[in-house]
Amino acid sequence: MHHLSRPWSVLTGLFSQFFLLPATSFVLMKTFNLQGYFALGMLILSCSPSGTTSNIFTYYLDGDVPLSISMTVCSTVVAMVMMPFNMWLYGRTLETSSGINIPYVKMVRSLAYITAPVGMGMLIFYKFPKVAPYITKLGSMAAFAMIGVSQVMIFIIFPNIFVAVPSQLFVAVSVLLIAGLLVGYLFAMVTKRSNKACRTISIESGIQNVGMAITVITLTIDKFQEQALVFPLCYSYYMLFMCVSSCISYNLYMKFCAAKYVIDDEKKVPPRIAVDAWVPSSNNADLTTTSIQSR
Numbered sequence: 001m002h003h004l005s006r007p008w009s010v011l012t013g014l015f016s017q018f019f020l021l022p023a024t025s026f027v028l029m030k031t032f033n034l035q036g037y038f039a040l041g042m043l044i045l046s047c048s049p050s051g052t053t054s055n056i057f058t059y060y061l062d063g064d065v066p067l068s069i070s071m072t073v074c075s076t077v078v079a080m081v082m083m084p085f086n087m088w089l090y091g092r093t094l095e096t097s098s099g100i101n102i103p104y105v106k107m108v109r110s111l112a113y114i115t116a117p118v119g120m121g122m123l124i125f126y127k128f129p130k131v132a133p134y135i136t137k138l139g140s141m142a143a144f145a146m147i148g149v150s151q152v153m154i155f156i157i158f159p160n161i162f163v164a165v166p167s168q169l170f171v172a173v174s175v176l177l178i179a180g181l182l183v184g185y186l187f188a189m190v191t192k193r194s195n196k197a198c199r200t201i202s203i204e205s206g207i208q209n210v211g212m213a214i215t216v217i218t219l220t221i222d223k224f225q226e227q228a229l230v231f232p233l234c235y236s237y238y239m240l241f242m243c244v245s246s247c248i249s250y251n252l253y254m255k256f257c258a259a260k261y262v263i264d265d266e267k268k269v270p271p272r273i274a275v276d277a278w279v280p281s282s283n284n285a286d287l288t289t290t291s292i293q294s295r
Helices: 008-031 036-046 052-060 065-097 104-127 132-157 167-190 195-206 210-220 225-257 282-294
Strands: none
Touching: 008 036, 008 065, 008 167, 008 195, 036 065, 036 167, 036 210, 036 225, 052 065, 052 195, 052 225, 065 104, 065 195, 065 210, 104 210, 132 210, 132 225, 167 195, 167 225, 210 225
């Protein structure tokens, strides 16, 4: 509740999420000359909110977990308005150049279906705070399972999904992920957030809710659906690789190289400044003893 009562870090993250990242995606789309439904998939992903995956990696990278959770919840709700707006703002060029018809009404309807469980979760968290952590763990495991099953189903339905994919799309995937992380961190640093908040906002900006993007594409796009799914799928694989490798590297560094760090009960924290107590020498001790005896 601290981040919601003083929401400056949350607002910083939301601005980076829904203004800077879609604009960056649009610039990259033009730079790499992505066309048609491949570009549409890129836009849908970049306009999506962050997901629960960001909360997990925020924990393992020693970020601000309460801030991460607050941003995830707020961005999911705000996406109801900002995702269609950004799609209209940046997708109009695709409608004119590629002849794509973006179904905005169906997109809003699908977002309502997706966001409804978030509202239910917030109500449970408010009414039953002791039960909420168990439901969160169960829901996270169910979400990962559903994402895995959905990706398997995509490959079953579209076995040739990666055939005839332009090579620049794979480059755009890696550049967008790195750009999202950098843009989030730099903007948080400019707005004078703490180091931990900067790290968290960076993760929230770079790690998108791929499951929501895939769901929106599945529910709203009828023609050339497999082309629109290519970018979110590639992004999810590269995102997972980058985050897992970063977590492993960071924790190995903290364990073996950062000897100046100490382990607290729950988290690794910077060393506290230790002031050694002055230990009197033997000569001083003798003088003190003699002085006391003379008195």
